[in-house]
Amino acid sequence: MLSIVLKNILQLKISVLLLIFDNMSLWLQSIHQQWKGLHPTTRSIMLARAFRSLGQGALVVDLTLYLKALQWSGFHIGWVLSLAGIMGALLSLVVGISSDRMRRKPFLLLYECITMICSLLAFLTAQPLLLTIVIVIAGFGRGANGAAGPFSPVEQAWLAEEVLPEKRGKVYSWNTAMGFIGMGLGALLAIVPAFVHHHTLTLQYGVLVQASAYRPLFLIVTVATLCNLYLLYRAKENYNGKIVRESHPQEVPIRRQENKMLAGLVFLNAFNGVAIGLTGPLISYWFALKFGKGPGEIAPMMAITFFITGIAAVFTGNISEKKGIVTTVVYARAIGLILLLLLPLVPFFWMAAILYIARSALNRGSVGARQALTVSLVRDERRGLATSLNAVSMQLPQSAGPSLSGWLFSAGNLGLPFYAGAACQAIYLVLYSRFFKHQNKPITNPS
Template identity: 45%
Template sequence: MLLRRYKDKTVLHLQIARTLRSITQGIAVVDLTLYLKDLHWSGAAIGAVMSAAGLVGAALILLVGIMSDRLGRKPFLIVYEILTAIAALLMVFTTQPVILTLIIVLTGFGRGQNGAAGPFTPAEQAWMAARVPQSERGSVFSTNTALGFFGMAIGALVAGTPSLWREQLPGALGFHPLFVLMFLISLACVTVIATAPTGKTVDTASTHTRNPAPPAPALSNKATESTIRRQENRNMAKLAAVNVLNGLAIGFMGPMMSYWFSTKFGVSSSEIGTTLAVSFLLTALSSLITGFLTRRFGMVRSVVWLQLFGIAMVILLPLAPTFWLASAIYVIRSAFSRGTQGARSALSSSLTRDQRRGFSVSMNSLAMRLPSAIGPTLSGTMLDAGIFTVPFLITGALQLCSTLLYGRLFRGFDVHGSDEERPAHPDDQRKEST
């Protein structure tokens, strides 16, 4: 729907790649921890490697953000897809812990990134933001997120298929055909990204056509540039503070949900895959609805209210006595909380001008990924000890603090009135006049 209204071939290629990529991630988020469990890894060991993936990803994400602003975004995404393809193929031929750890750490397999390009996400988001007017970003990024969750739903369903050939490929061997499929999909992503058009960015001045502000003087001295950069830096610092809390919350249970379902209820990959597939499907629909809400009520206000409802579900989830009740609560929680990711990405990509956008996205992703790396180690150890409730309570408390702070610090970025658009930051008009 949105692509028919706002057509851009580069955006189309990026969204196709995200959809394909998310299928592989949907498979991994269900099956990776179960695969490692079949290889007799403990919950603490699985959590530790997930934490290591978060730390390495945080370091890479900062490097990619800075370098992609200088060298362009396309080469970094191609490198990521090639690395993912190689990693998926290696998982077919080896079960050596050192190699598996290296694969997970470099690619972020199993961390449920809904189609984002792992540590190379800043290049992806900055490239897309450069092609989309600021007034459309909330909707376009929400649509992009929805496509990722649709793909994750397909991948989660596919992840349950090892039960079909358990007699022929018992135990951990049953996951190998899925790794081959992930390899082939990653090759397709390489082709899609490689053929994406490159060219000039959109004219962001066209995003403020309704009730435009009076033109501001052109940049003419270093003092004005310094003022703009300080404002951008303040906005990035505020969002980074929010993302630290949100990252801590996400890290506690996000990468370990399949392991939690399996350990607490003793269910199979097929049952877990069905639950996650439904959650991804409803989250995709929620993301599309969020895109509409951002245009009606503003990005920040929409995120806050949806997140608050999702937090209530997080608190209730570990209290469910049966797998199917827990699944239903998880599905609802996912739809409300994770459906806001597109709107949050849109805000993150709108804090600076294009020449610093990759840096902005990487800094805020870094603020989320570093603390999220702590969670899996702690929650994995708790689950091994039979502590199934505390991780969710910690998650809920952290997300509540993050959400309230987000609403407080960024409420000024929402649209005020149906016919008035606020610029991405107070100095946007100066940039547009140059």
């Protein structure tokens, strides 16, 4: 009798696995067909994001651990990341507006060249001043999900060029997904220092890998930038600079409405930026302090986080087409807010890892949908401005977070940054749902 029951259970498990495999196969075939339907330029920009995210994934895990191994204090680490955020925010505003007046492709090529030079310098030296300058210029360790740092407004504006307005929610979510999947692969590479180091330094909070073992990770960035230079150089751009429009009376209300939307976006992003800055850039450092873990444990956890967030981004794009961008963003991030409050309370690494993974999928899986909303608030010739304002209004408040969090973490307060971030996130969600409630449908081109 028992053997019959076990046999039936085994057959049921096999049937369920076959059903899952068939559904996954159909889903992957559908994704492949939709990918082939994208414009070649769109595919090139998205592939460049995937390559770029490899290095970002490795460094978002290991940069703070590397600096920690170099005996940098928590405040020093946070200060450098904050300075990088301020630098990126100011530069992104200039770059975005300039790209509206000229073209977008040259700016991205310039960014890749700068990043390649910085990665080589970081590989060759650990001299504190030079390493600080390189981190600030290139924005290493900030985990931009494959975005082109301060040049990301250019990337987003160019990506919109060959995508129909009603398809932007899905395409931008796919773009986000590719970034997260690349970050996941990069995070797996972040395990390497745990295996190649020659000896460890035992401190009161655990075991640290020798600092020199981290430096080869910067070569991942170098190789990725070379691939991106090839992809982006071959990509076509139709936009030739700002469109000169004749002055018409109807132009005034259109521009006034666009400005109103952008002003609201800037105001809301301030709260979101503070929340991200308090809880995001130093998360690996937090796991190391609270649980005494190193790259061997943190890197696989981060890799799983990025992979699942990438899958969540794809589903978010599909849901946003049916339920609307605003509804999708608000509900997903509201659940993520609850998980953020629980994160500093759990006593075990595995519990914190599960909460962090789930929160990331819900919170960051909606990034693409929010970017699609941003580029659709204005006409084509103002997309660089819109994406720049979106970036600056996030990055400037965000840049204050790492310094404050680093100081609190060094003082032994491992919970307050999460609670403060949750409060800012709650304000953001309430205001976001109210201000953009009329944008909760497939968006048409404002031009």
